[in-house]
Amino acid sequence: MATGSRFFLGFDCSTQGLAATVLEAAEKRRQVVFAHTVEFDRDCAHYHTRNGVWRSGNEVTSPPLMWAEALDRMMGILARQRSFDLRRVKAISGCGQQHGSVYLNPSAAAVWRSLDPDHELAAQLESTLSRDRSPVWLDETTRAQCDAIDAALGGAAAVKRLTGSAATERFTGPQIRKFHELDPGRYDATDRVHLVSSYLASLLAGRHAPIDPGDGAGMNLMNISSCQWATRALAATAPGLRARLPDIQDSWTIIGTLSPYWITRYGFPAAQIVAWTGDNPSSLVGAGLVSEGHLGISLGTSDTVFAFSRGLPDPSFASHVFGSPTGGYMGLVCFKNGSLAREAVRDRYEPASSGRDGDPSRREWEGFSRALRETSPGNHGAMMLPWFEPEITPRVPAAGVHRSNLDPADASANVRAVIEAQMMALANHSEGLSGGGCARIVATGGASANREILQVMADVFDTRVFRSAEGNAACLGAALRAFHAHELSHGRALEWTEVVDGVTDPPLETRVTQVTAHVAVYRDLRKRYAQFESEHAPVRSPLL
Ligand code: XUL
Numbered sequence: 001m002a003t004g005s006r007f008f009l010g011f012d013c014s015t016q017g018l019a020a021t022v023l024e025a026a027e028k029r030r031q032v033v034f035a036h037t038v039e040f041d042r043d044c045a046h047y048h049t050r051n052g053v054w055r056s057g058n059e060v061t062s063p064p065l066m067w068a069e070a071l072d073r074m075m076g077i078l079a080r081q082r083s084f085d086l087r088r089v090k091a092i093s094g095c096g097q098q099h100g101s102v103y104l105n106p107s108a109a110a111v112w113r114s115l116d117p118d119h120e121l122a123a124q125l126e127s128t129l130s131r132d133r134s135p136v137w138l139d140e141t142t143r144a145q146c147d148a149i150d151a152a153l154g155g156a157a158a159v160k161r162l163t164g165s166a167a168t169e170r171f172t173g174p175q176i177r178k179f180h181e182l183d184p185g186r187y188d189a190t191d192r193v194h195l196v197s198s199y200l201a202s203l204l205a206g207r208h209a210p211i212d213p214g215d216g217a218g219m220n221l222m223n224i225s226s227c228q229w230a231t232r233a234l235a236a237t238a239p240g241l242r243a244r245l246p247d248i249q250d251s252w253t254i255i256g257t258l259s260p261y262w263i264t265r266y267g268f269p270a271a272q273i274v275a276w277t278g279d280n281p282s283s284l285v286g287a288g289l290v291s292e293g294h295l296g297i298s299l300g301t302s303d304t305v306f307a308f309s310r311g312l313p314d315p316s317f318a319s320h321v322f323g324s325p326t327g328g329y330m331g332l333v334c335f336k337n338g339s340l341a342r343e344a345v346r347d348r349y350e351p352a353s354s355g356r357d358g359d360p361s362r363r364e365w366e367g368f369s370r371a372l373r374e375t376s377p378g379n380h381g382a383m384m385l386p387w388f389e390p391e392i393t394p395r396v397p398a399a400g401v402h403r404s405n406l407d408p409a410d411a412s413a414n415v416r417a418v419i420e421a422q423m424m425a426l427a428n429h430s431e432g433l434s435g436g437g438c439a440r441i442v443a444t445g446g447a448s449a450n451r452e453i454l455q456v457m458a459d460v461f462d463t464r465v466f467r468s469a470e471g472n473a474a475c476l477g478a479a480l481r482a483f484h485a486h487e488l489s490h491g492r493a494l495e496w497t498e499v500v501d502g503v504t505d506p507p508l509e510t511r512v513t514q515v516t517a518h519v520a521v522y523r524d525l526r527k528r529y530a531q532f533e534s535e536h537a538p539v540r541s542p543l544l
Pocket residue numbers: 014015096097098099137170218278279280301302304334
């Protein structure tokens with residue numbers, strides 16, 4: 001640890017776990033000195049989640065108290081580690097899975113201010129909730145509400161122009177509308193609706209945190225041009241909604257300092273708390289994609305493709321336009337059948353030896369990699385539509401795996417088929433994003449550790465692929481955002497290229513280059529895949 005080092009803490013509250021990354025900033029260099037993940041199913045087992053969620057019919061929710069407990073636990077772990085000096089933590093930020101919402105009654109802020117440091121956090125928060133479960137991004141049960149919102153605002157294309165996305169099932173606005181329709185009493189008892197990101201920021205600061213334009217755009221409630229609440233969208237969603245929402249503020253806003261609970265319980269200093277954002281906007285920073293012309297691909301619970309845009313892009317840019325936490329915008333396309341589909345294929349053909357956590361560097365992924373090495377690009381014409389659960393892109397309301405020329409008993413061919421399908425779907429549905437040419441892809445998330453998967457990506461997209469410097473770019477992005485906001489608050493306005501320089505540069509040895517012969521195979525196969533897809537997914541996701 002260099003003398004004069006300062007430390008910046010980033011969190012990522014994702015679907016399956018809460019991660020923390022600590023960035024050391026010394027005179028001449030910045031580097032990651034600590035990273036750890038609390039896994040919900042394993043480390044907060046008494047909530048009985050599976051992959052971090054509860055499923056009841058088609059409804060998918062998570063317990064907000066589990067997120068609070070994971071944060072409490074992680075702060076304890078950070079306090080006990082020896083790799084950095086806790087007392088020199090200057091600023092903390094974070095990100096969360098997008099769209100998930102937390103419903104609080106009027107007591108919340110007072111309870112946060114007077115938390116008892118001798119007792120665990122989660123138990124003290126029970127009385128603050130007006131709804132004990134949070135709908136999360138995997139929930140697709142709001143089609144009726146989306147249709148009603150689209151109709152009230154002049155159609156899906158108009159909603160996309162206004163908010164950056166057509167009304168979308170997992171987005172927070174339709175979820176709030178459903179809550180109000182089905183449970184008006186508890187909606188009335190709700191004083192504040194937070195996102196996962198702004199909720200956890202509030203717990204750290206001990207006061208209601210704002211929502212940033214990165215995560216706010218995932219609600220169908222924010223005017224994408226002004227990055228402020230869209231009054232018409234609020235009115236089309238639920239009565240009295242404005243009073244129940246936090247303000248929208250710049251992503252680099254300093255909300256306050258760490259509340260006394262954390263200082264007394266764990267010995268943290270009164271570090272600055274910087275507004276949190278969504279996991280995808282945060283990945284943009286953590287993958288170093290702060291200028292145009294590059295694609296980011298996150299292979300996590302969801303697979304996402306995203307890119308930065310300086311100005312407000314044309315709606316055909318991507319299915320969703322969010323604010324970028326660097327200022328400007330980002331386009332995003334999201335696929336629900338990410339790591340869970342890869343695991344379903346792996347487990348079917350090679351039952352896992354022990355504990356699985358979506359990390360393909362683990363032993364149980366060796367057979368999967370071998371299968372990719374032993375099969376050839378194009379899979380001799382065999383294809384799969386890997387919709388192990390309902391899909392977001394393209395919109396597929398009911399799960400269903402379809403095979404073409406693919407023997408269900410052929411393990412290796414099925415492994416190749418799921419990866420080729422995912423990469424071709426990512427490429428076909430993100431053409432607006434890479435329309436102007438893509439110099440390189442930076443891949444992040446658990447499955448980006450797998451070179452064989454990245455080779456298929458490079459060949460399908462016909463470009464070079466690098467693995468992001470940190471496996472969890474979202475979490476690194478949060479630590480970098482804490483550093484940037486801290487410097488800004490001390491009068492040092494750094495360019496974003498300076499902020500990420502030397503920290504997010506993907507290691508050269510992770511480079512995977514496309515193979516010309518394979519590129520030709522996929523050019524043809526992508527068209528056939530699009531045809532196969534349209535036969536089974538009649539409702540295409542609108543690039544309105
Ligand atoms: C993006 C989306 C997911 C979540 C979970 O729109 O729904 O990527 O952010 O990570």
